[in-house]
Amino acid sequence: MVRPTIVLFTRDLRTHDHPALAAAAARGREVVPLFVLDPAVLARSARNRIAYLREALADLRGGLRAAGADLVVRSGDTVAETVRAARSAGADRVHLSADVSAFAADRAGRLRAAGRAEGFAVAEFPGVTVVPPGALLPAGGDHYRVFTPYWRAWQAHAWRAPEPPPHGLRLPAGAAAGPLPGEECAVAGTGRLSPRRVGGGERAARERMRGWLAGGCAGYGEAHDDLAADATSRLSADLRFGCLSPLELARSARGHGACDPFVRQLAWRDFHHQVCAAYPLLNRSDYRPREVRWRDDDSAFAAWCAGRTGVPIVDAGMRQLLEEGFMHNRARLITAAFLTRELRVHWRRGGDHFHALLTDGDIADNYGNWQWVAGTGNDTRPNRSFNVLRQSRRFDPRGDYIRRYVPELADMPAERIHEPWRSPRRAADYPEPLFDV
CATH class of the missing domain: 1.25.40.80 (Serine Threonine Protein Phosphatase 5, Tetratricopeptide repeat)
Structure with missing residues (x-):
């Protein structure tokens, strides 16, 4: 008789094309779909991501119930809770999607060690x-x-070919699903909850x-x-x-x-x-070390975070981040270049600020892009020139993006909106630039 399989969900919260889940279903009908609310993860997750996560877990539970099973939710250390679930169900395998961060690699390594001690196999699958x-x-x-x-x-x-969503699953007898996370878990997160963030869930x-x-x-x-x-x-x-x-x-x-x-x-x-x-230290140290003299300018960094630099295109991007938990990709490049190349503030501070707010905050993408912009990453031209005002005029020529997020400049005409501080009719409540760009 085939023993049950644990499917440990991490950041693969779906039923369509889920190789780890499909492989578990192919072994036998008894599957324990498991998600662990790990305090070590929640403590450094943006509140925007926690809010998205709560909605995604509710939707995933609905999808698994439609397939005949349920989502088993536990709280605590992921490895310890997975071991408990395996013991309770009598499972002989744990499936999960392979991931790349240092945290994910450590988690997988600890899980394999626990499996050897407890007598269950651990299999990682593609999907991320x-x-x-x-x-x-x-x-x-x-x-x-x-x-x-x-x-x-x-x-x-x-x-590879996509995997179809499973059907005909069932939980082992006695497996309790457990409650979904409530609003209280968002208190553990970082940053603010953006009023216009995107809603979560597979549907x-x-x-x-x-x-x-x-x-x-x-x-x-x-x-x-x-x-x-x-x-x-x-x-x-x-x-x-x-x-x-x-x-x-x-x-x-x-x-x-x-x-x-x-x-x-x-x-x-x-x-x-x-x-x-x-290179799992991508979010902490230079991928390609360079001799750069970074500045510890807390007041300039605070102005950048708040969207109060006095440079409209930069401020528009930073305010979009605050309002939506998202920023347009071109604006991400502009704001990151301004911080690292003009203010000379370390890329890690900027990457950490983004990561504290972005709903899509991802270690590989966020910090990989920050290092690319800063010239310490995978750019083959690390010393490339980057003119913020030229970018502003080229990619927001009429200033509509600026007006959308910087209401102080709503009445500023297109020919002056990129450099309102040089106009004799400055917006009274808009700051002067941190320096003459």
Whole structure:
């Protein structure tokens, strides 16, 4: 008789194309879908992410119940609670999706050690990326350090087929589902809860995906840098929590020829994940060390965080982050470049601030991009010039993005909105710039 299988959910909160869940279902009908609310994770999670998580778990429970099982929720150390669940169910295997952060690697290592001591096997499956991080290796190296050759290898790689959602599952006798997390768990998080954050869950994510593929995806190549158009997918949080399968999304988008520029962005996501897998300290230390004299300017950093630098395009981006728990990708680049290249504040402080607020906050993507901008990461031109005002005029020429998030400049005409401090009719309640840009 096949013994039950534990499926440990982490950031793969879906039933569609879930290889770990599909493999458990293929072994036998008794499956324990488990999610552990780990205080060590909640304490350093943005409140926006915790709010999304609560909604995603409720939706996942509904999907698993429709498949015949339920979501078993426990609180405590993930490994300890997984061991308890395995003992209680008499499980002989634990399945989970392979992940790349230092925390995830440590968790998987401790789980394997516990399995050896307790008598259950631990199996890791793909699902967090389109192409697993170790599947593409350059000659003589353990990972790709430059995107373009990675992109070529990524395009040529044979992708696996998506897994259908399971059905006919059942929990072992006596397995209690446990309550979903309440609002009180958000108190443990970082940052503020943004009033216009995106809602969580697989059903909402799949609806957003269908809308994106039917509409905006085809125009992504031309419009994705237009700040005012807001022509990006808004699927980043859904991918971060695994409410969408990145593989399913990439395969669907690749079927639309005009969506190739968007598919390239999914490859960038995979690229950062394989970098993080090889260099787990990506969020703490320079990937490519450089001699940079960073400044400890707390007042300038505080002004940047609050969107009060006096540089409209920077302030618009930072205020979008506060309001939505999200920032347009071009604005992320602009605000990060301003902090690291103009204010000379360390990239880690900026990355940590983003991570404390972003609903889509992901170690590999967030810090990989911050290091790229700062010149310590995977950019082959680490000393490239970057003019904030030129970026503002190019990607928000009429100033509509600025007006959307900086209401003090609502009446400022387009020809003056990028540099309102140089106008004789300055907005009285808008600050002067931290320096003359």
